[in-house]
Amino acid sequence: MIRAGIIGSTGYAGAELVRILMGHKDAEIVWYGSRSYIDKKYASVYQNMFQIVDAVCMDDNMDELAAAADVIFTATPQGLCASLVNEDILSKVKIIDLSADFRIKDVATYEKWYGIEHKSPEFIKEAVYGLCEINREDVKKARLIANPGCYTTCSILTAYPLAKEGLIDMDTLIIDAKSGTSGAGRGVKVPNLFCEVNENMKAYGIASHRHTPEIEEQLGYACGHPVVLNFTPHLVPMNRGILATEYAKLTKDVSYEDVKAVYEKYYKDEKFIRLLDEGVYPETKWVEGSNYVDIGFKIDERTGRIIMIGAIDNLVKGAAGQAVQNMNLAFGLTEDTGLDLVPMFP
C-alpha cells in the first residue's frame, strides 16, 4: 500500500486527488495538508467527503511527511515545492509536483513568465515532465515528477503526433483554449464569483499566459526545434473541462486517413487517449470526471489548415488524474489503477 501525503489538499486539484485516491486499491492518504484549515476536519471543508474521509487537516511539515509517506503530492501555489525540496527529502520519498516549479527546463524562462526566483534550480534537470503518454519510461524511474498543467496537457497531446511527424508548420500553430472555472482555483476574488462568471465568457492571459512556454518547450522537443506560438485561454461558465481548438498549416497534402494513421501510430495503445471517429468532435462533458483525452480533427482543404480539437477534464487528466497516473508508473503499478473512471453524463 502506497502511503500518500498531499500538500494543498483543500484546493480543487487537491480535493480531486482525494476523490480519486479514495478509489485506488493500492494507495492510501496519510496526510491531508492544508495551511488554511489546520486542525479542521477535512470533511468540514469538503462536505462531500463526510463519512468518507475522517482525517483532520495538517500543516505542511516536509520532514515529517517524508518519513510518513512514500509519495508527496504538492498541489500548491508556484514556488512552494521548489522551496521545500532537497536531496534528503528526495532520498526518502517521491514528489509529484502539481505546480509549475519543475515543468520548464530553462530556469530563466520560468523566472520570466512566473515572476519569481526559482529556489532549487539544481533539481530542474532531474525532474521528469510527467506527461505519461510521452515520457512514460522516464516517469517510471523518477524521484521528482513535474505534473503538467491542465491547458498544456490538452494542448500538447492534441498536436503532439503531428508535430513529431512534421505534418504541421509549427510557426502557424495557434491554440485557442477554453476552460471551466475550477481551473481558476478556490481562491476568493471578485472575478471568480458566481455572478461574474455565470452567463459570461472572456479571454484572459492573452499572449501572456504562463502555460505558453510549457507548451512551446514540449512541442519543441517533439518537432526538434524551438517553437513560438499563440495560446489564448478563455473562461467558460462551467465547473470542469478544457477544450483546445488548434489551428495549423499542413506541410504536405495529406488525407484524413493519413493523419489518422499518424495519431494512431502514437496513441493506438494509449488507454486514456480516445481518437474519435471521423466527423465526431470532442465535447468536454464526454470526458467529465474521467482521465480521458478525446481528440478529433478536420482537414480544411480550402485553407490548407488542419483543425485539431482536444478535450479533457482539467481536474483529472489536467491535474489529479494525471498525478495518480504518474504515481502508478513511478511505483510500478498498472498505469490505470484507480483511474477506471467512467465519464459522467449528464
Next chain:
Amino acid sequence: MIRAGIIGSTGYAGAELVRILMGHKDAEIVWYGSRSYIDKKYASVYQNMFQIVDAVCMDDNMDELAAAADVIFTATPQGLCASLVNEDILSKVKIIDLSADFRIKDVATYEKWYGIEHKSPEFIKEAVYGLCEINREDVKKARLIANPGCYTTCSILTAYPLAKEGLIDMDTLIIDAKSGTSGAGRGVKVPNLFCEVNENMKAYGIASHRHTPEIEEQLGYACGHPVVLNFTPHLVPMNRGILATEYAKLTKDVSYEDVKAVYEKYYKDEKFIRLLDEGVYPETKWVEGSNYVDIGFKIDERTGRIIMIGAIDNLVKGAAGQAVQNMNLAFGLTEDTGLDLVPMFP
C-alpha cells in the same frame, strides 16, 4: 456474473445504469434496449461511453431478454413495464422497474394520477416497493421490484423516522422539492431547452404531481394511517440533484438530540444515508454522482415546526443507483457492490 438487460438504456436513467454497471464487478450488461436507436452503436448515442461500451442498441424483445438475462431493468415510460410483464417472464428473470407501474398498491389511485389503465394489476400485490432502507428483507426475495421515484426517495427517507415514531403531525407535512433538469428526461420539448431552463426557476405539477400518492402511501405505512400532504416540485437550472425541504408540526416537545436519536435509530447502520452534523444542511453538490442521501434538520421553537432537509442525486439514489442497490439485494450480493461512488465536487 449477473447478466443485466436494460430496456430504455438511452434515457438519462438508463444511461446512468450503464455508467454504474460499468463499475460493478459482479454484473455485466447483455442487452442495451432502445426503441429509438435500434442498431445504432450505444456509444454514438452517448459518446462518453466511446471505447467503453461497444454494444449496439436493440429492440425490447421481452422473451429473448428473459432468456438472455438474469435481471431486466425497465427504464421506460409509464405503462410499458406493466404491458410486458407476465408469469412466464417472472419465472425466468427478475424485473426492476424504474417506472411507476408497480409502485402504488391501489390500482385506482395509480390509474387516476397517471391517467392510464394498468395492464397487469395482478402483479401489483407481489411487487416490492424497492426503497431498500425500508423494505430490505422483502427486496431480497422479490421477483418484481418497483424502483421508487426520484422525488419520492428523497421525500420519504427524509421524513420516515419521524413519521414512524409519531414525532410529526402528518396533517401538517408540506414537502417543497427542487430538482435538476435531468429529472425531466431526454425528451425533446420547448420547456426542456437550455435557454428555457437556464437562469430560470419555476414550480410545476402544483398539487397534482404524480409522485404525491407514492409519497403519501409510503409515509402512510410508516405512521399507520392515511396521509394527505402537499408536495410541490420545482425545476432548477442544474443537471442533477434533488433537494427536499419538508415542514411539519412536532407532536411533542423534543430537543435536537431527541430527534437525532430517532433518525439514528433507523439510519445509523445505513451506508447510504448520512445524517449531517448539527448546523450543517444538505447541498445537492455534496452527493452528486453518488448513492448517498444527506439529511439535516432544524427545530424551530418559534413555530413548533421541524424543518427536515434531504438531498440526493436524482439519477443515482433517485433512479439507477437505487436500482443497482435493489439488484444487489435481490441477488444476494453485498448491498453496496458497485455503489462505492464518491461524490464529485466541484
Next chain:
Amino acid sequence: MIRAGIIGSTGYAGAELVRILMGHKDAEIVWYGSRSYIDKKYASVYQNMFQIVDAVCMDDNMDELAAAADVIFTATPQGLCASLVNEDILSKVKIIDLSADFRIKDVATYEKWYGIEHKSPEFIKEAVYGLCEINREDVKKARLIANPGCYTTCSILTAYPLAKEGLIDMDTLIIDAKSGTSGAGRGVKVPNLFCEVNENMKAYGIASHRHTPEIEEQLGYACGHPVVLNFTPHLVPMNRGILATEYAKLTKDVSYEDVKAVYEKYYKDEKFIRLLDEGVYPETKWVEGSNYVDIGFKIDERTGRIIMIGAIDNLVKGAAGQAVQNMNLAFGLTEDTGLDLVPMFP
C-alpha cells in the same frame, strides 16, 4: 431633474440602481459612492457602463452629499445608514435606504435578528416602509424610506390580499423561497464562488433568516394580529430572480374565482403586479430585468391549502427598481417613470 447620490454604488444593488437611473428621464446620478473604489472610474469596476458612465467613485461624505443631491440611496451593509442619518441631513435630502436599518418598527426585534445596536432609533417611527403597493400614500410624504428586502417584497406581496381579507390561517403560513445568487452580493467568500454555487442547491438561514421578522411584521399589519411563520431561503445557481412558494390553510371554502377576486381587489390597478391566468404559474425568467411581481395560485382541495407563488427580479423589484419606484412617489413623479423595463427572455 432629481439629483441622486448613491452610497454603495458598486454592490450589485447599487449597480442596478445605476442601470435603471441611466434610463430615467427625470433623474441624474451626481454621486457614485463606493468606499472600496474611491477615485477609480466607475466604468472600470462595471465595464458594462463603459462610455455610459464617465464618473469616478467617491467616498461617502454625507454632508457634502446632502448638499449636492435631492435624494440619497444607501445600498450599504446593515448599520451604515442608521449611523449616518440625522435631522440636519433629513431636512435637506430624502433618504431611501436599501439596507434593513429602518424596516422593522420594533428596535429590539431589529437588534436581536441583526445582532447590532441601532444607532438612530429615533428615526424608526418616522421611516416609511417603502412597499409602494401597500404604503403608497405614506411614501409620497416620506423623508426617510425603508426600501423592503428582496425576499420580503416577494413574500409579502404574494400573500398580502389573502392575509388582509382573512382568507388564510396565518398560523399555517409557510414560505419556501428560492433566490438567484446576486442576492448574496459581491462580497468575496468561498460559498459565493462560481464552482460552489453552480450545479448546486441548498437551503440556508433556516428558521433564522433576517427577512423573517420583516415579513412577519408586515403581514401582521395586514391581518391585524402578530404573525409567526416559517421562512426558508434557498440559493439557486442563477444570477437573478426570486421565487416564493407559499402554503397556507384556507379559512373558508372558496373557489378559484373567489380568491382571484380578492387579489384583484388589491392589485387590479397595480402596474407592476401581474396576476397570471388560471393554470399559469410564475417563472423567474419572465420577470428578469423588470419591476414586475408575477403571482399565481392554486387551491388544493385535498389538503384545504392554497399554494401561492410569486416571482420577482431580486435586483429590480427586490431592490433598485423598488427604490426608484419609491423615489418617483416621494418626488411626485409618475410612479413608473424609468421603470417601463420589459423582461428579457431568454
Next chain:
Amino acid sequence: MIRAGIIGSTGYAGAELVRILMGHKDAEIVWYGSRSYIDKKYASVYQNMFQIVDAVCMDDNMDELAAAADVIFTATPQGLCASLVNEDILSKVKIIDLSADFRIKDVATYEKWYGIEHKSPEFIKEAVYGLCEINREDVKKARLIANPGCYTTCSILTAYPLAKEGLIDMDTLIIDAKSGTSGAGRGVKVPNLFCEVNENMKAYGIASHRHTPEIEEQLGYACGHPVVLNFTPHLVPMNRGILATEYAKLTKDVSYEDVKAVYEKYYKDEKFIRLLDEGVYPETKWVEGSNYVDIGFKIDERTGRIIMIGAIDNLVKGAAGQAVQNMNLAFGLTEDTGLDLVPMFP
C-alpha cells in the same frame, strides 16, 4: 409611427425584436406572425410579455402584411424570405430579412453553403447588406435589407478596420468564435436540451459553418481581394453572447497606438462600437441586452500576430437590435432610437 410586421415572431430573434420594439417610440408592431402558434395569444408563448403584448399570433400572409405594415421583419428559416419577396411587395413595404437569403452576393456560393435553391436571385443585387457601421448610406435608401448573421456581425466588425487598412495578412486570419445557446434557436432537438448544453463546451460546423462565406465576402470587400479563412464556432453554456477571438499576422511593425488609431479612424463616432482601453478585453456579459460591440486587441511581438477580440449580444447587435438599427436608418430616424439599451450586469 412606423408600422412593423414580424414574420417569425416566436423564435428567439423574433421575440427579441418584440422586446426592443416595445421600447421604440416611433414604431409599433401590427403583426405578430408565427406559423406554429396561429391564433394563440403571443403572451402565452412568451409569458414575459403578459400584459405588455395583447396580440394574437397570425399566419404569414405577405400581401395582407404589405398593406398593413411599413416594414416587415422576416425572422424565419433560410429560404422563406426569398420565396415571399417580389416587386409588388417591395413597392409597398421595406423588408428587413434576418435570415441569410440576401446576405451573399454570389448566388452559387449561397446555394452551395446553404444547400437550397435561391427562389428570387433577381433581388440579390438590390439587397443591401445591413451592417450599419459599414453600409450606412446604402441602408438609408434600401428597400430590401439583408440583416447580417450574429457570428458575422461580431467577426467582421472586430477585424474590419485592420482589413481595410491592410494591416493584417488576410491569409493568416483565423476566427475562433464562441456563442451562447440562444443562437441555436428555439427548435426542439436533443443537442439543445438543457442537460446536453449545460456544463459542456464543443466546437461545431468546423470548416463548414454557413457564416464563413458571409464573413469572407465582407472582409474581401474591405481588403479589396478575395479572402479565405478559418471560422470555428463553439457552443457555450449561457443564454446570450458571442465572443470572437481573431488571430492574424501583422503586415508591418506597428505599435498599440498605431492600431488604436486605425480602429478609431473607422469607429470613433460609432455609438454602438466601444473600443476598450488598453489591457481591457471584452466579456460577453458587459454587452448583454445591449446593441454594443466591444472590441479589444493585443499585439504579440513574440509571434508577430495581433489578437483581436470582439463581443456582442447575439440576439441584439447580432439580430434584432441591428434590425432595428437598420429600420431606423431606412426610415430616416435617429439611428439609436429605441436602442439606448444599457447592458445588464449581472
